[in-house]
Amino acid sequence: MEQTDRSSRIAWAALLLASLIAPVVVGFDKYLIHVGIIISLNVALATSLWMIWSLGFISFAHAGFMGIGAYTSALLFTKLGLSMWYGLWLGAAMSGAIALVIALPLMRTRAVYFFMASWAVGEVIKRNFAYFRDFFGGWDGVFNIRAPKLDLGFVEVNFADRLAYYYLALFFVVLTVLVIHRINNSRTGMIYWSIHENELLAQHAGINVFRHKVIAFTIACALAGLTGALYAHYQTYISPKSFDIWKSEFALVHVIVGGLTTVGGPVAGAISLTVVDELLRATGYFRTVFFGAVLIAAVLLLPGGLETIPGRLRSFFKRSDK
Amino acid sequence: MTNKKSNLSRRLTRRGLLKQGSMAIAGGLAAPAILPKSAFAQTRTIKIGGAVPLSGPVAYWGQSTMQGFVDGAAVMNEAGGIMIDGEPYMLEVINYDTKGEVADSRAATMRLVEQDECKFVYSQAAASTVGMLQVTEPAEVLSIVACWGYLELFGTDYPLHFRGEMSDYEQGFAYMPFMIEKYGKDALKSAAFIGPDDQDGIDCHFSYERLMKHYGVEQKAVEYYNWEDTDFYPIVAKTIREKPDFIVTSPSPPGITASIIKAAREMGYQGPISSPAASETETILEVAGEHASGVILPVTNINPSSPTQKAIEKRFLERFGTFNALAGNYSWWIYALKAALEMAGTATDTKAVAEALAQVELEDTYVGRTKWAGKNAYGLNRQGVYDCFTTTIDDGKAELADVRFPDLPDTF
Amino acid sequence: MTELLQMALTGFNLGLMYALIAIGLTLIFGVMRIIQYAHGEMFMLGAFTLYYWNAEFGLNYWAGVGVSAVVIFCFGAILQIVLFRPLHGKNILYSLAVSLGLVLIISSSGQILFGTTVKGIPSAVTGGVLLGGTYLSYERMVISAVSAALIIALWFFLRRTTTGLAIRAVAEDPDTSALQGVKTRRIHWIAFGLGSAMAAIAGCMMGTLLSIVPTMGFLATIKAFMIVIMGGLGSVFGALIGGLILGMIDSVVTTTISGDVALILSFVVIFLILVFRPSGLFGQDWE
Structure with missing residues (x-):
């Protein structure tokens, strides 16, 4: 156990180091840095979805809450002129607040029904962005959402520069993953997994299941909102279509392919599948077909997901030692 | 339309299934492979990039647009390329799929502009255009698209942006x-x-x-x-x-x-x-x-009659296995671009090419006479107008x- | 008055077709406890089978509907055996991911194989009567009748035949029914094939009434899920009621207010139903 812990710590450190020096490795290729930013955002989204999963359910409203964060930050910028430094936190807060209110009735539903009800929630959120045209801009969306500047006194960093934005996104992704990792490894995390394993038993053991579910859902949605704000200021344009069901589904797919039991799963899944999608772009017509094939193959041939690879390798080498 | 004719064209379609598969590889995977590169090692190349929806619900439009460019480039290359300032240039068409989504189109355009260094790009449908324009105008890349709405993204502020399809x-x-x-x-x-x-x-x-x-x-x-x-x-x-x-x-x-x-x-x-x-x-x-x-x-010409129109229909059927009136409507864009490149005498200065393109008038295309108009409505002649069938x-x-x-x- | 009648007729017709798609989905969930996200793709493939049979090769329409149902039954059964059987008993998310992959593969290869242009299947029945401002289309009447007949037939099949009873037994309690000698593996592929065939027939009906494209499956999936959630997963009767509710909302609200309100309203209705009856209108409490 201790050895696993140490090697996983080494793996995390290596990943962090790799992502820090990645721009240098790719020779500051602007396009690859863009891919890096997309990977970061996908990792953040998938990880926060995984946090909900640690309680045993899956939300299809995740893209919707990401949208709430994105729209809050974007409208604060375009209507009130407040920069992303406000939008990030207010977007997350707004997303969390709405999640809290919705979670109260939503948590009455269970298992598959939760899944479906959350899908309806996500769809209504998206539809509202389109329906209230005067406020949210309708299907037209919101344009000119600029990235912020940071005056450090001796130097001014303009995050419209892609490299700067990469490190900004990386910072918040690391923050998101760290927060979720800490919660997961704490006593609260154990409570979550006990709810995941057996809700009824957890309830009888004196755990307030409902409260834990609502709080975890709120935190995860607030983190999704934060990701949404980062997304909006990077893409500079958002519309209701940016937050449709497919976004939630792809986040879910990242979690499944990566692995369901550790926080490393969604991280690995989001990184690898985003890279695969990017590699497939040049295949034109076949892009979607190939992506679907990769997805099915990953699920069928690698049960448990990417997170099981280290364990598999270890047992493989142990066997060959003998 | 008589039954006989529709049956004939259908059979061609069915026979074209396999062909379509191979075309997909030729068009999507390896459009550059249309050029026998070694043979033209000495000649220079102009890269034209397409960030078009090749999969997803709007793939029909994206594929039709792409066909015009792939076909046009092949025709021009077979004729020895295009002459700019006395030098022959070959055309290379690169296509990336956008699924018809804004963010994905932005990414595809970045890849075209930043990695492949395309100076000329094309796109199809509003979502792909919105994503594309955020990249192309700051990078001084010329874009030709089919996009009917988003008029705030058109005209004086976007001098390198052309809309080839009549809205x-x-x-x-x-x-x-x-x-x-x-x-x-x-x-x-x-x-x-x-x-x-x-x-x-x-x-x-x-x-x-x-x-x-x-x-x-x-x-x-x-x-x-x-x-x-x-x-x-x-x-x-x-x-x-x-x-x-x-x-x-x-x-x-x-x-x-x-x-x-x-x-x-x-x-x-x-x-x-x-x-x-x-x-x-x-x-x-x-x-x-x-x-x-x-x-x-x-804008639906179901009955190609002039020699040019018939030639386009024949070539598309051979090359892609299918032909539709829409693909015909988009087929003139690359010829207009060619004329503009030759007129401007440069393959790198996109501003000069844009100025030239705005003046290009073609007489004999799939859609008859074409020109660029819209100066009074949008401030610049950037809207394609042509014979409406x-x-x-x-x-x-x-x-x-x-x-x-x-x-x-x-x-x- | 005539307007009301027209709205009611349209809603009823739509509702029955929706129910036909949804019943297949609810059957598959009930028996296998998997979320078949690619259900709409079966709907699409069913319509295209009929298209090639009827419009391309000019063969009999109704025979084509049967052929389509058989072809998609086999296709569904094969999918179940090859892709979903290995995942049986595992986390529901794995089968969901596989069916999502299927959605991507089937709809995109549909675009490559069938082409991206919209196609139409010529109607087998045409004409209609205008009764005091209300139009009764024969085609729609036939489609409603076929849908209703199929739903009733399925209901009898599940209650009167050995296989039907076995399906219900597996849905109720797989372990006990296995102990009683029911071949659950066989029941799984039969139910999957049957559910897919229902979707295929719905695809034939709707494809004739409307038009067909390789990407149309996703729409059907959305509608089917909306209905199944409303009615309760695993409940055939619930799917019928859910279908009719959705059809009526689509028809009445769109005609009297507008389309976007109708769509938002149907999601709000789903949400409210789930909040007050967390297992849908007629669903069991699956754990």
């Missing part, structure tokens, strides 16, 4: 005069609009409003349907309750237009229905059956009924 607005100056001739002005006093509930629908309603005002037509019902809708009875019932003289269904795709026509006719509505986006006559005939009558389809469907038969250059007002 429903420009088409209106051809199909409205035609309809007035066909039905008489008294039969067209009021109109209704049915469009999808998204930005395209809203923008097309805006064009429709301006157009109806121009022709003094009273505007009655305005209805938007959801893309999730399957049945059009409710929306059509609501529209015809107000008894408009005719209905405009832009920018509804052929399938939805056909459903609207069928529903309207079944519920006893008699007036003409004009659809500036539904250029698949066969679909409409199949879906609406005996109800397909009084249908006006602008209008097909009508009456009593279950489709025929090319009218060819005319849009009668643009002075304010355009």
Whole structure:
């Protein structure tokens, strides 16, 4: 156990180091840095979805809450002129607040029904962005959402520069993953997994299941909102279509392919599948077909997901030692 | 359209299945492979990039657009490339899929501009265009797209941005005069609009409003349907309750237009229905059956007749296994670009090429005469205008009924 | 008055077709406890089978509907055996991911194989009567009748035949029914095939009434899920009621208010139903 812990710590450190020096490795290729930013955002989204999963359910409203964060930050910028430094936190807060209110009735539903009800929630959120045209801009969306500047006194960093934005996104992704990792490894995390394993038993053991579910859902949605704000200021344009069901589904797919039991799963899944999608772009017509094939193959041939690879390798080498 | 003809073209389609598969590889995977690179090791290359929806719900439009460029480039390369300032240049077409999404299109365009260093790009449909423009204008890359709405992203602020396809607005100056001739002005006093509930629908309603005002037509019902809708009875019932003289269904795709026509006719509505986006006559005939009558389809040339048009149809069938009128409509863009490159005498200075392109007028393309207009409306001549081939469907038969250059007002 | 009648007729017709798609989905969930996200793709493939049979090769329409049902039954059964059987008993998310992959593969290869242009299947029945402003289309009447007949037939099949009873037994309690000698593996592929065939027939009906494209499956999936959630997963009767509710909302609200309100309203209705009856209108409490 201790050895696993140490090697996983080494793996995390290596990943962090790799992502820090990645721009240098790719020779500051602007396009690859863009891919890096997309990977970061996908990792953040998938990880926060995984946090909900640690309680045993899956939300299809995740893209919707990401949208709430994105729209809050974007409208604060375009209507009130407040920069992303406000939008990030207010977007997350707004997303969390709405999640809290919705979670109260939503948590009455269970298992598959939760899944479906959350899908309806996500769809209504998206539809509202389109329906209230005067406020949210309708299907037209919101344009000119600029990235912020940071005056450090001796130097001014303009995050419209892609490299700067990469490190900004990386910072918040690391923050998101760290927060979720800490919660997961704490006593609260154990409570979550006990709810995941057996809700009824957890309830009888004196755990307030409902409260834990609502709080975890709120935190995860607030983190999704934060990701949404980062997304909006990077893409500079958002519309209701940016937050449709497919976004939630792809986040879910990242979690499944990566692995369901550790926080490393969604991280690995989001990184690898985003890279695969990017590699497939040049295949034109076949892009979607190939992506679907990769997805099915990953699920069928690698049960448990990417997170099981280290364990598999270890047992493989142990066997060959003998 | 006679049965024989449609059967023939269908058989070609079926036979083309395999061909289509291989074409997909030729077109999508390895469009650059069309160029035997070694043979032209000495010649220079101009890269043209496409960030188009090749998969997803709007793939039909994306693929049709791509075909024009792949075919045009192959034709020009076979003829020895294009001569710029006395030097031959080969064309290389690179295509990336955008799934018709804004963010994905932005990414595809970045890859074209930043990695492949394309100076000329093209795109299709509003979402892909919105994503593309954020990249191309700051990077001084020339773009040619088909996009009907988002007029705030067009004109003076986007000098390198060309819209090659006539929107429903420009088409209106051809199909409205035609309809007035066909039905008489008294039969067209009021109109209704049915469009999808998204930005395209809203923008097309805006064009429709301006157009109806121009022709003094009273505007009655305005209805938007959801893309999730399957049945059009409710929306059509609501529209015809107000008894408009005719209905405009832009920018509804052929399938939805056909459903609207069928529903309207079944519920006893008699007036003409004009659809500036539904250029698949066969679909409409199949879906609406005996109800397909009084249908006006602008920019739909179902009957290639000139040698140029016939040659394009033949080449597309050979190369891609299919040909549709829409792909024909987009096929002139690359020829206009070629003319502009030759006129500007440079393959790198996109501003000069854009200036030249705005002046390019072609005489003999799939859509007849083409030019760029819109100076008074948008501040610059960036909107493609060309002969509008209008097909009508009456009593279950489709025929090319009218060819005319849009009668643009002075304010355009 | 005539307007009301027209709305009611349209809603009823739509509702029955929706129910036909949804019943297949609810059957598959009930028996296998998997979320078949690619259900709409079966709907699409069913419509295209009929298209090639009828419009391309010019063979008999109704025979084509049967052929389509058989072809999609086999296809569904094969999918179940090859892809979903290995995942049986595992986390529901794995089968969900596989069916999502299937959605991507089937709809995109549909675009490559069938082409991206919209197609139409010529109607087998045409004409209709205008009764005091209300239009009765024969085609719609036939489609409603076929849908209703199929739903009733399925209901009898599940209650009167050995296989039907076995399906219900497996849905109720797989372990006990296995102990009683029911071959659960066989029941799984039969139920999957049957559910897919229902979707295929719905695809034939709707494809004739409307038009067909390779990407149309996703729409059907959305509608089917909305209905199944409303009615309760695993409940055939619930799917019928859910279908009719959705059809009526689509028809009445769109005609009287507008399309976007209809769509938002149907999601709100789903949400409210789930909040007050967390297992849908007629669903069991699956754990």
